Amino acid sequence: MSALPSLAFAGIGLMGLPMCRRLLAAGFPLTVWNRSADKCTPLVANGARIAAHPADLCEADIVMLCLADTAAVRDVVFGAGGIVERARPGQLLVDFSSAEPAATREMAAELEARTGMRWVDAPVSGGTPGAAAGTLAIMAGGQEADIERVRPVLAHLGQRLTRMGEVGAGQVTKVCNQMIVACNALVIAEVVALAEKAGVDAALIAPALAGGFADSKPLQILAPQMAESCFEPIKWHVRTLLKDLDTAVRLSREQGSATPMSGLAAQLMRLHAGQGHAEHDPATLVLQYREARP
Numbered sequence: 001m002s003a004l005p006s007l008a009f010a011g012i013g014l015m016g017l018p019m020c021r022r023l024l025a026a027g028f029p030l031t032v033w034n035r036s037a038d039k040c041t042p043l044v045a046n047g048a049r050i051a052a053h054p055a056d057l058c059e060a061d062i063v064m065l066c067l068a069d070t071a072a073v074r075d076v077v078f079g080a081g082g083i084v085e086r087a088r089p090g091q092l093l094v095d096f097s098s099a100e101p102a103a104t105r106e107m108a109a110e111l112e113a114r115t116g117m118r119w120v121d122a123p124v125s126g127g128t129p130g131a132a133a134g135t136l137a138i139m140a141g142g143q144e145a146d147i148e149r150v151r152p153v154l155a156h157l158g159q160r161l162t163r164m165g166e167v168g169a170g171q172v173t174k175v176c177n178q179m180i181v182a183c184n185a186l187v188i189a190e191v192v193a194l195a196e197k198a199g200v201d202a203a204l205i206a207p208a209l210a211g212g213f214a215d216s217k218p219l220q221i222l223a224p225q226m227a228e229s230c231f232e233p234i235k236w237h238v239r240t241l242l243k244d245l246d247t248a249v250r251l252s253r254e255q256g257s258a259t260p261m262s263g264l265a266a267q268l269m270r271l272h273a274g275q276g277h278a279e280h281d282p283a284t285l286v287l288q289y290r291e292a293r294p
Helices: 016-025 037-044 054-059 070-078 101-115 127-133 144-154 169-197 202-209 217-228 238-255 260-277 282-288
Strands: 007-010 030-033 062-065 092-095 118-121 136-141 158-165
Touching (some): 007 016, 007 054, 016 037, 016 127, 030 037, 030 054, 062 070, 092 144, 101 118, 101 169, 101 238, 118 144, 118 169, 127 136, 136 169, 144 158, 158 169, 169 202, 169 217, 169 238, 169 282, 202 217, 217 282, 238 282, 260 282
Parallel strands (some): 062 092, 092 118, 136 158
Antiparallel strands (some): 118 136
C-alpha cells in the first residue's frame, strides 16, 4: 500500500479547524499555518506541525487553503513569504475558500506560469457541522487528473466531490449555492417574525414543515435559532454571506445575467452587517423584522 500524501493547510478558522482534525484522524502527515498561530494549538496536540510562513507549506505534496476571501488567498499565495516562493511542478494547491471566479482563474494561471504548481478550486458547503462530520458537498474546478488525484484525500472531508469544469467553475457553483442559502435565510427571518406577530409559536415552524416542499437545511438550522433568539455559538458569519452575495452580483454583471433577488439580498445583508451584526450568526437576521423590544 502506497504512503499517504503529505498535506499542508492554511486557514485554521471555523471550517479549517474541523477539516484539519479529520485529516489528522485519517493519518495524513499535516503541516498547518494560520495568521494567528494560536489557532493551530489544538492541531499540534494531535500531531500537526506548524509552518512559520505560508511558503513553508510547500514541503507537502498538496497544499490546501481555507481563507476568508479573495484578498486573503492572494496574499497567502503571492504575498511576502507566500506559497509562490517555494511552489514547484507536480504540486497541487486546493483552495476551499469562497473566492471570486475571475480572480481564481487569474491566480491559478499566474501560479502555474511562475512555478508549475496547479490549482484546484474546491469550495465547500455544509457549514461547521458538515466539516466536523466529513459530509461537506465539494464543488471543484480544475483539470480532471488533478481532481482525481485529490479525490481520495477529499473523501475524508466530504460526502460528495463534483467536478464542475475547469479552474473557476467550482467558485461559480459556490456563488450559486450561496445565492440560494442567503435568500433562504432572509425569507426564513421574515417567516419567523411574521409567525410571531400573528400569534403562532415560531418554534413549531421547522418541525411542522419538515419533509414538505418548503423544507431545507437552512430552515431546520436557522428557524429554531431565530425563534429562540439563540445566536451563539456562531456557526457562520453575516459578513461571509454578504461577501458571497457581492460576488454573485459582480459575477452576474460580468455575465450580463439578471439576479434581482440576490441583488436585494445583498443590500439587506449589508444593512444588517452595518447595524453591528457583521461578525454575528445569520440567525440574527430575524432582528431586522421584529419590532424593537423595550
